[in-house]
Amino acid sequence: MRAYPALDERKQRILAAIIQEHIHSAEPVASEAVVRHSGLEVSSATVRHEMASLEEMGFLTQPHTSAGRIPTDRAYRYYVDALLNEERLSAEERGRLRRQIHSLAEEAERLIQGAARALADEVRYPSVVATVRPREQLFRHLHFVPLEARRVLGVLVTYAGVYEGQPVELPEPIDPETLDRLSRGISARLEGLTLGEITRERLEALVGEMARHQRLADYVRRWLDRAIRRAAAGQVFVEGAMHLLEQPEFRHPDLVSAVLATLAREEEVAEILRPVPGRPVWVTIGSEMPSPTMRECSLVAATYRVGRRTVGTLGVVGPKRMPYQRTVPLVRFLAENLSEALALLSA
Numbered sequence: 001m002r003a004y005p006a007l008d009e010r011k012q013r014i015l016a017a018i019i020q021e022h023i024h025s026a027e028p029v030a031s032e033a034v035v036r037h038s039g040l041e042v043s044s045a046t047v048r049h050e051m052a053s054l055e056e057m058g059f060l061t062q063p064h065t066s067a068g069r070i071p072t073d074r075a076y077r078y079y080v081d082a083l084l085n086e087e088r089l090s091a092e093e094r095g096r097l098r099r100q101i102h103s104l105a106e107e108a109e110r111l112i113q114g115a116a117r118a119l120a121d122e123v124r125y126p127s128v129v130a131t132v133r134p135r136e137q138l139f140r141h142l143h144f145v146p147l148e149a150r151r152v153l154g155v156l157v158t159y160a161g162v163y164e165g166q167p168v169e170l171p172e173p174i175d176p177e178t179l180d181r182l183s184r185g186i187s188a189r190l191e192g193l194t195l196g197e198i199t200r201e202r203l204e205a206l207v208g209e210m211a212r213h214q215r216l217a218d219y220v221r222r223w224l225d226r227a228i229r230r231a232a233a234g235q236v237f238v239e240g241a242m243h244l245l246e247q248p249e250f251r252h253p254d255l256v257s258a259v260l261a262t263l264a265r266e267e268e269v270a271e272i273l274r275p276v277p278g279r280p281v282w283v284t285i286g287s288e289m290p291s292p293t294m295r296e297c298s299l300v301a302a303t304y305r306v307g308r309r310t311v312g313t314l315g316v317v318g319p320k321r322m323p324y325q326r327t328v329p330l331v332r333f334l335a336e337n338l339s340e341a342l343a344l345l346s347a
Contacts, residue, residue: 004078005057013038014050015059016083019071023321026248028068073286076298076320080283086329097122098337105341113237115314115338120240123327125247125318126263128301130236130273131311138194138309141187142224144180149173154223158195159306168223182220200225236266249296249319258293263317273313275303281332286320296320300327302335306342314338 007015017038018029031047034040040047051069054060059078060069071079089097097118104114112129120127138159145153147167154168189206190198203221241263250256262268271290276282284299300322301315314335316327 004074004082007057007078010040010042011050011054012083013040014047015054015071015075016079018051018060018069019075019079019083019321022070023323026319026321028063028070030068033068071321073288073320076285076324077288080285080324080328084324084328087326089329089333094333097334101334101337102341102344105345108342108345109235111341111345112235112312112338113239115334115341116237116239119314119316119330119334120243122330123316123318123322124240124243125316125322125327126241126243127239127314127316128237128263128269128273128299129312129314130266130270138192139187139190139198141191142183143187144168144183146176146179152179154220156224159309159311168220186220186224236269238263238269244318247319249321255296259297259317262291262293272299272317273301273315275301275310275313281328281335283324283328298322298324300324300331302331304335304338304342306339311342312338 014034017034021029021033021037031044031051034047034051035042035044038047051060054075055062055069059072059075061072062069100118101111101115104111116127116129140157140159143155143157145155147153150170150173152168152170186206203225206221241260244250244256244259250259268291272284272294274290281300281302284301286295286298289295289297289299294317296319297317298320299315299317301313303310304312304314314331316322316331318327
């Protein structure tokens with residue numbers, strides 16, 4: 001936890017009341033509102049004195065001379081680190097969201113997109129998801145499903161799930177048993193390697209060992225090379241970006257255009273979602289965001305896993321005054337259920 005000036009209980013309760021009121025109203029908070037919502041039996045004059053102290057300590061700012069105060073990035077960080085009381089999701093919510101996620105557990109990409117969509121619909125903010133360091137994902141197996149005499153469905157599976165499933169036109173007819181032996185032979189030699197380790201040279205050497213089916217193996221090698229390069233490029237999804245327009249902070253055209261443009265650039269989204277070591281769930285606030293165009297936003301994110309391997313990040317981008325007490329447990333819960341569904345899919 002970061003170092004902060006010492007705040008006594010009264011200052012903490014006043015700061016929490018200001019943040020909660022600002023989250024609700026998106027307006028500067030006056031001392032009278034703090035008296036109503038803090039539960040403290042003190043006068044408005046006492047609250048104003050404490051608010052002035054909090055402003056001097058860098059937790060509040062006053063946008064206009066006659067206005068109330070609004071929280072700074074430092075205030076939100078202190079709130080998240082020290083004062084946050086997470087809401088408990090109801091049994092109905094948990095059951096509904098779990099069913100929604102697990103109903104999509106047929107294909108990895110559809111499942112990941114569905115989880116992002118469910119999160120965006122639930123919080124009414126854009127959701128973002130990215131595979132983590134895709135070149136380091138581990139190859140699991142290669143499988144071919146016969147469709148016709150010379151046409152099969154090629155499926156590349158990593159420990160994160162199915163990353164490639166496309167029809168393959170073979171150069172010659174082949175019986176299912178031979179095709180199965182070929183795919184099992186390739187899988188046995190590649191299983192456990194990262195996608196980045198499966199180089200073209202390694203694939204060429206592998207095909208050279210399969211002289212009995214040289215032409216077919218060489219064809220499969222070219223297809224597998226393309227499939228691995230596509231899988232290693234990673235995936236980024238953004239759902240519900242237009243929800244930003246519902247927030248008063250983003251009514252200025254230049255600001256919302258800059259944020260939406262950033263969310264449209266996969267490399268920047270992947271950078272925003274870079275995991276924090278040792279933190280399965282984390283919050284990035286305002287000035288902590290790596291992209292200057294996102295400094296009016298916050299991110300709540302969590303990694304999702306297959307077994308012990310982290311394979312991606314799921315998160316929410318919203319205004320700095322997002323309701324963290326609800327958003328944090330929602331992101332955590334959906335990431336956990338996405339992990340469970342991916343584990344079942346890749347079993």
